[in-house]
Amino acid sequence: MNAVLLAASRVSKSFGGLRAVQDVSLAVEQGSITALIGPNGAGKTTLFALVSGFLRPDEGEVLFGETRLAGLAPHRIARLGMTRTFQIVQPFANQTVLENIAVGAHLHHAKRGDALERARAVAERVGLAPQLDKLAASLTIAGRKRLELARALATEPKLLLLDEVLAGLNPQEVAEMLPVIDSIRRGTRDMPGVTVFMIEHVMQAVMNLADHVYVLANGRLIAQGSPRDIAHDEAVIEAYLGHGTAERLKAAGREQ
Amino acid sequence: MTRSAIAIALFAIVVALAPLVVASDAWLNFIVLALFGALMAQAWNVLAGFGGQFSFGHAVFFGTGAYAMAVLQVRLGVNAWAALPVALAAGAAIGVFIGALTFRYGLRGSYFALATLAFAEIFRILANTFQFTGAGAGLQIPLTKSPAMLQFDARTGYLYVVLAFVVAGLAIATWLKHSRFGAWLQAVRDNEEAAQALGVDAYRVKLGAIAISGAMMAAAGAFYVQYLHYIDPGLAYGPHYSVEALVGALVGGMGTVWGPVVGAFALHLLSDLTRNAFGDVPGVNLMIYGALLVLIVMFAPRGLAGLFAALTAKLRGSK
Ligand SMILES: Nc1ncnc2c1ncn2[C@@H]1O[C@H](COP(=O)(O)OP(=O)(O)O)[C@@H](O)[C@H]1O
Ligand SMILES: [Mg+2]
Numbered sequence: 001m002n003a004v005l006l007a008a009s010r011v012s013k014s015f016g017g018l019r020a021v022q023d024v025s026l027a028v029e030q031g032s033i034t035a036l037i038g039p040n041g042a043g044k045t046t047l048f049a050l051v052s053g054f055l056r057p058d059e060g061e062v063l064f065g066e067t068r069l070a071g072l073a074p075h076r077i078a079r080l081g082m083t084r085t086f087q088i089v090q091p092f093a094n095q096t097v098l099e100n101i102a103v104g105a106h107l108h109h110a111k112r113g114d115a116l117e118r119a120r121a122v123a124e125r126v127g128l129a130p131q132l133d134k135l136a137a138s139l140t141i142a143g144r145k146r147l148e149l150a151r152a153l154a155t156e157p158k159l160l161l162l163d164e165v166l167a168g169l170n171p172q173e174v175a176e177m178l179p180v181i182d183s184i185r186r187g188t189r190d191m192p193g194v195t196v197f198m199i200e201h202v203m204q205a206v207m208n209l210a211d212h213v214y215v216l217a218n219g220r221l222i223a224q225g226s227p228r229d230i231a232h233d234e235a236v237i238e239a240y241l242g243h244g245t246a247e248r249l250k251a252a253g254r255e256q
Numbered sequence: 257m258t259r260s261a262i263a264i265a266l267f268a269i270v271v272a273l274a275p276l277v278v279a280s281d282a283w284l285n286f287i288v289l290a291l292f293g294a295l296m297a298q299a300w301n302v303l304a305g306f307g308g309q310f311s312f313g314h315a316v317f318f319g320t321g322a323y324a325m326a327v328l329q330v331r332l333g334v335n336a337w338a339a340l341p342v343a344l345a346a347g348a349a350i351g352v353f354i355g356a357l358t359f360r361y362g363l364r365g366s367y368f369a370l371a372t373l374a375f376a377e378i379f380r381i382l383a384n385t386f387q388f389t390g391a392g393a394g395l396q397i398p399l400t401k402s403p404a405m406l407q408f409d410a411r412t413g414y415l416y417v418v419l420a421f422v423v424a425g426l427a428i429a430t431w432l433k434h435s436r437f438g439a440w441l442q443a444v445r446d447n448e449e450a451a452q453a454l455g456v457d458a459y460r461v462k463l464g465a466i467a468i469s470g471a472m473m474a475a476a477g478a479f480y481v482q483y484l485h486y487i488d489p490g491l492a493y494g495p496h497y498s499v500e501a502l503v504g505a506l507v508g509g510m511g512t513v514w515g516p517v518v519g520a521f522a523l524h525l526l527s528d529l530t531r532n533a534f535g536d537v538p539g540v541n542l543m544i545y546g547a548l549l550v551l552i553v554m555f556a557p558r559g560l561a562g563l564f565a566a567l568t569a570k571l572r573g574s575k
Contacts, residue, residue, distance in 0.1 A: 052453070078455035086453070092446035103443040106436045107455040115436065155454055 002029040004063075005159055005195050006051065006082070011060030013043075013050055020046040022219040023060070028159065033185050033196040035206045035227075038216035039240055044199045045087055047216065048161050052084040053077040064159070078107065081158035085151075085165060087199070089144040091136035097123065098132040100147055104154030122154045125191070126180055142173045153184060153194070160184065162198040166205050178208055185209075207231070215239065260430045260513065267517075268423050275412045284411040288483070290524040291418040292476060296497060297504030297516030298425035299472035304502070305510030306432050307465040308445030310365070313372030314473050314501045316354065316379050317347045319492030321474025323383060325481045326395040331388065336397075336406035340478055347474020348467040355466040359459050364448075373498075380493030394488025397481060406482050414483050421475050422517065428468060429513040441465050442511070473501065496542075503545045507552050509559025518560050523548070 006028040013021040021043040028034045036044050049055040051062050053074040062069040064082055072080075083104075092100050101119035102112075109115040123129050126146045131139065136147060145165050152160055162181070166174050187193030200206050206213060206227055213230045215223040217239035223230060230236055274287055296318065304310045324346040328339035358371045383389045401409040408414055432438030443451035444458045452458055476497070481487050500523070508519020526548065527541050534540050556563045 054449070054453075073457075074449075074452040075455050075457045078453060083455075084453050086450065090447045090450035090453075092443055092450065094446060095442065099439070099442075103439050103451065103456070104454045106439050110436050112434050112436065112439075115439070151450075151454060 002031055004028065005030040005065060006197065007063045008047070008051060009060055009063075011047070011050055011057045011062065013046055013055060013058050019219050021050060021057075021216075024216070024219075024221050025060075026214050026221065026224070028195060028197045029212070030195055031185070031193060032211040033181070033198065033209045035210035035213045036197065036199045036216060037201070037206060037213060037230075042216040042239075043219040044216055045163055048084055048163055048199065052082060052161060054084075078155060078157075081156075082161065083152040083155045083157040083159075084161035085148040085163055087163040087167070089141075089148045091139070091144055091147055093137040094135065096133050096135055097128055097139070097143075097147060097150075100136050101128075101150045101154045104151040107155040119150075119154055121190075122150050125183070125188075126150045126153065127176065141168045142170075145169065146177075149180075156191075157194055159195045159197060162196060162200075164199050164201060166200060166202045169202075174202055174204065178205060181205075181209060260433075263514075264423060264426045264430065267426070268419065271419050272416065275415065281411060284415060286524060286528060288411055288415050288418055290521045291415070291422050292479060292483075293500055293504050293520035293524055294517040295418060295421050295425055295476045295479070296473060296501035297508060297520045298422070298429060299469050299476065300501035301505040301510060301512075301516045302428065302432065302472065303465050303469035305505055305512070305515070306429075306438065306445065307441045307462060307469075309359075309462060309466070310369045310502075311372040311469075311498070312369040312502070313374070313376035313498050314469075315493050315495065315498040316372065316376040317350060317470040317473035318477040318480070318497045318501075319376070319379055319383065319487075319489075320350045320470075321347045321477030322481045322487045322492045323389055323395075323477075324474070325478040326397055326487050327389060329397050330390075330395050335404075336482060337404075340406065340475075343474050343478040344471045347470040347472075347477070349470075350474075351466040351468075351470025352463055354470075355463045359462045359466075376493050376495075376498060380489045383489040383493060390488070392489065394486060394491070397485050399485055407485075414479075417482070418479055421472075421479065425472055426513060426517070428472070429516075433513060437461070437464065445511075499542065499545060503549055505559075507548060507559055509561030512559070512561040515559050515561035518564075522560060 004027045009025045011021060011024050024047060038044055046055065050057050053069065053072050056071065064080055067080060069077060092103065098116065098119055101122055102115045105115040105118040109118055120132065123132055126149055128146050128150055131143060139147060149165050166177055169177065181196065184194050185196050210227050213225060213227050214221060215230060215236050222235045222239055223233045275284060278284065300311065300314050321343040324343035325339050328334040328342060329336055354372065354375050358368055363371055384392050389395065401407050403413060432441060440451065440456045440461045443456055444461050448458050477492065504520040504523055505516045507522055508517065509515025527544055530540060530544055552559060
């Protein structure tokens with residue numbers, strides 16, 4: 001087993017009476033692509049917010065490498081090397097694609113020229129190079145998702161938290177993005193590999209990319225394992241398709 | 257970057273040579289006051305145009321610069337040239353103070369705007385109360401007309417002083433367009449959460465912006481005292497200069513380098529024209545500002561600079 005880069009232990013968060021995340025423990029291995037799946041409202045985005053400092057856990061703690069993240073502000077966590085993207089894309093709408101990505105690049109490059117150069121290289125990598133001078137507001141959904149990814153990648157993180165970066169893309173756009181995400185994990189000659197923790201609904205992506213999958217439902221972790229295990233897990237099937245589904249599927253299988 | 261530097265240098269040279277062409281005091285006074293307006297508009301622009309934090313009370317910095325200048329000279333006998341940097345630092349310090357109180361607690365949008373308005377009013381009441389600041393009667397600085405005391409017997413001298421400040425303001429705005437701090441500030445303006453996710457310390461960045469803005473506005477206040485030799489609580493902390501700073505930047509174009517200069521000159525031209533038409537009816541200026549603001553918001557939300565950019569783009573497109 002590889003070293004654990006991110007570890008959450010017994011993390012909980014409630015909004016008023018709603019227990020959005022309950023007692024969740026999980027680990028993301030260095031160099032892996034780890035997926036977090038679950039029905040809408042399961043608490044996935046909330047868990048990302050807890051890990052990245054945008055929300056404070058009511059209970060439990062989060063370790064990033066050796067560092068305890070309790071109470072650290074989001075920008076401090078980003079400086080430690082963990083960058084999140086937003087499910088609802090948050091572009092700097094009145095700035096160009098290049099300027100957007102440069103904001104991320106400035107985290108480790110003080111000089112404007114260096115940051116712009118870095119931003120161009122990142123744009124090339126995620127397929128935004130032809131749109132550098134467009135306003136972010138004028139991009140299509142697919143373009144905005146790429147921008148969200150590019151900006152985060154430009155901070156040169158150790159760990160990327162991707163929140164549904166494939167949602168809303170058509171099958172061809174998804175197919176284009178899969179190798180991009182894989183190459184981010186593997187790294188290239190001038191960019192080191194990045195560990196990826198991704199929330200994803202597109203099962204094709206989870207099956208193709210993930211080394212390990214966690215499943216969240218109603219705020220609780222209900223299963224984990226390889227993508228193949230998860231695809232056959234009864235609890236998971238029930239969580240997605242409703243109570244009793246696994247039984248019915250099995251029954252249907254026997255009748256055949 | 258170099259092109260911007262050349263544009264600023266050209267502007268400085270043209271304005272500096274203006275006294276050779278327009279020798280009349282009325283015209284020189286017009287240029288001085290327009291530059292004075294441009295300085296205030298640029299100060300407001302740094303915080304609101306680049307940083308997205310709208311202030312309704314920039315007079316709090318103006319008045320602080322003005323009173324620092326006057327109190328140091330009148331009460332403590334400090335030389336005006338030595339008082340000037342203290343006045344700027346006082347503006348920056350008040351900026352950090354207000355920023356620490358408001359940004360720390362996440363005040364944004366109209367809440368921040370109203371908080372600045374409240375601070376200006378508190379400072380007006382304080383200035384009205386203490387003998388130290390001359391209370392309601394205000395402070396008069398001794399008239400020397402000596403450059404050694406940052407006073408001049410001709411308007412040209414004042415023109416060079418305020419021009420130097422405006423040029424510094426243009427340099428600051430240009431720097432914001434081409435620096436990490438500027439990129440961070442504009443990121444915070446456009447989406448604070450996204451900026452934080454990318455490692456931007458939004459609180460510190462906003463504090464930096466309000467400090468710079470406060471120092472620039474204090475420079476305008478300090479200049480005012482040297483030009484008119486007098487300050488009182490209403491002049492210093494009343495709404496007039498808060499409004500002039502804001503309208504100048506909005507009319508010219510927020511978040512641009514040249515917008516505040518263009519806006520301030522347009523504003524002063526307009527108010528001079530209307531003064532000729534209506535005479536010195538009190539309040540006409542503010543009414544004009546209000547009407548102009550409505551027109552700009554309705555028809556040119558990006559200000560005159562935005563209008564100009566759209567026109568040149570159209571001309572280029574139709575060729
Ligand atoms: N800031 C918030 N305040 C109140 N309720 C919230 C907040 N954020 C999320 N929730 C609720 O918490 C639950 C989990 O939401 P979320 O984490 O966004 O789910 P997912 O990303 O898995 O779809 C939902 O019921 C949602 O309505
Ligand atoms: Mg979500």
